[in-house]
Amino acid sequence: MNDYEMLIQKVNQLEYHQKLLLALLTNPKLEFNKLIIEHGISKQEITKFFNLCDKLSMQLEEQKAEGYVYFHPLFDELSASLPGSLEIKEVLIACLKQELYKPLFLEFEKYI
Template sequence: MDKLVELQSRVQLLEYHQKLLLKMLAAPNLDFYRLVIEKGISEQEVQAFNEICEDLNKKMEKQKAEGFIHFHPLFIEFLNSLPAELDAKEVVQSCLRQHLYETLFLEFNKCLND
């Protein structure tokens, strides 16, 4: 039974990656999707990543409104939430190239360079 569950999981991962590949055919600059496929990240992990980015983006906007100019605590929160297979620098750069959460990742890019 375990092998069947594992097989179903692998098929779901392949189907998800196939959907991403089809999107990449139309727009080859989707670097974050490429990274997801290369690292074998699941759809659930990407959904969790998007939820975290949404949350961090809201926190950053609130902090900016309060006059904050440094966002290292948010960056640390981001680092702690990344799947182990992903490298923070690769994620930040690929998201910037794909224009995902641009404001957030521009700030995180500064944290990488500090």
């Protein structure tokens, strides 16, 4: 990647973080947005994270309907796929505070 492409990538990330900061100004309870900014996570990484959470949420619902009571493999999949320097515990707490994927993270809270 050349210098120009890296500069464009940095500008795009700054624009993304700026949008998150503006949302934080109106609602300081957006803990997950704060976490994204603090750790410098990119929009692409967060998109992958949300797609994984969508998938895991569906799997959780299906497994609960089938009578499963043990969801540690789903938790492990999320833990292994976290972007950058994020820790599972801080992600879990921030998502619960922001009420993102609440059923999923309430279940995962048992494994922390």
